[in-house]
Every structure is written in structure tokens, then in C-alpha cells.
Amino acid sequence: MKTLYMTTLASALMLLGACDDTLPSGQNTTGPEAWDTATSDTAEQRPGSPYLTQLDWSCDPATGDWNYYAQTEGWAGFITIDIFETGSSVPWEEYHDLVNVSWDEQGTWDQWDVTLRHVDGPGSVIPGQSTLFTCGYHADDSLTWMVTTYDESGEPFDCAVFGQRPSYWISDRGYRDCLNWN
Numbered sequence: 001m002k003t004l005y006m007t008t009l010a011s012a013l014m015l016l017g018a019c020d021d022t023l024p025s026g027q028n029t030t031g032p033e034a035w036d037t038a039t040s041d042t043a044e045q046r047p048g049s050p051y052l053t054q055l056d057w058s059c060d061p062a063t064g065d066w067n068y069y070a071q072t073e074g075w076a077g078f079i080t081i082d083i084f085e086t087g088s089s090v091p092w093e094e095y096h097d098l099v100n101v102s103w104d105e106q107g108t109w110d111q112w113d114v115t116l117r118h119v120d121g122p123g124s125v126i127p128g129q130s131t132l133f134t135c136g137y138h139a140d141d142s143l144t145w146m147v148t149t150y151d152e153s154g155e156p157f158d159c160a161v162f163g164q165r166p167s168y169w170i171s172d173r174g175y176r177d178c179l180n181w182n
């Protein structure tokens with residue numbers, strides 16, 4: 001049931017975006033100033049909202065494949081991971097969606113996952129399927145990640161950053177309310 005809803009929601013959002021390029025009230029394309037991350041004294045946690053509760057990542061040195069996992073409290077409409085090579089003078093960036101793999105029927109939690117296969121050239125990178133980043137060099141001191149949850153209406157809701165330079169997302173790009181998971 002939830003998979004069907006997620007597919008329908010994604011299709012509706014794509015159609016809406018094709019028809020109207022205006023943003024819903026309160027949504028900001030340059031930073032999540034309106035996002036409710038419940039990180040400040042004034043933020044209130046709303047029951048059933050997609051707060052990040054767990055983030056895990058790994059890279060298999062034998063295959064070069066990366067795996068990302070996130071869990072939320074409450075159902076998320078979708079989750080994205082933005083990867084930026086902050087440790088390079090010629091940075092590469094990638095944007096991927098995680099896949100909903102498990103959820104509680106009452107809507108109290110969601111689990112999301114994606115495995116990205118390593119490829120050798122920029123033209124071979126497919127969002128949600130493959131990555132240019134390698135385990136060794138990139139995993140050590142080169143990458144900074146931002147994971148963002150969106151509620152079931154498609155509004156950005158919560159975010160967390162981790163990696164080489166969290167300030168890239170938090171300060172430089174204006175995502176001040178994102179949690180620093182380093």
C-alpha cells in the first residue's frame with residue numbers, strides 16, 4: 001500500500017512541477033530556513049513527521065560500491081543524499097534518492113536504503129544507481145554528505161550533514177538547521 005502511495009505521490013509531484021514552477025508557501029530553494037528539524041529550543045517535534053533517527057554508510061573496497069541507510073521517526077515522502085567532494089580543488093557532486101525498504105504500518109518509522117555501484121567516468125554516473133567516488137581516497141578525507149527527509153506532501157523536513165567539511169552545507173550553502181552528524 002505504501003509503495004503504491006509513494007509512486008503515486010512521486011508522479012503527482014513530477015506532474016505538478018511540469019505544470020507550475022512556483023514553490024509552495026514557505027519552501028526555500030537556497031536553504032532550509034523554513035524546515036522543521038527540531039534542533040532549536042523553539043522547534044517542536046510533530047508526531048508522525050520524518051525526523052532522521054539513524055544514518056549509516058559503508059563502502060566495500062572489493063567492489064567500490066557504497067551503501068547508504070537512513071531511518072526516520074514517522075513516514076517520509078522521500079529521502080535524498082547529496083554528496084560533494086569538498087576535499088578537492090575541482091569538486092564533483094552527486095545527488096541520489098534513497099529507496100523505501102521497510103516501514104511500520106502505523107506510520108511510526110520508515111527505513112530507506114540505496115547501494116551505488118562505482119563507475120569510472122562522469123558520463124557513466126546514474127543518480128540512484130552509480131557513483132564516481134571510490135572507497136579509499138574519497139572515503140577518507142574528501143567527501144561531505146547531506147541527507148534530507150521530505151514529508152509525504154513533498155516538503156523538505158529534516159536534514160543532517162557529515163563528512164570532511166559539514167560547514168560546507170551548514171554555513172557555506174545556508175542549511176543552518178541541519179544536524180551535524182560527525
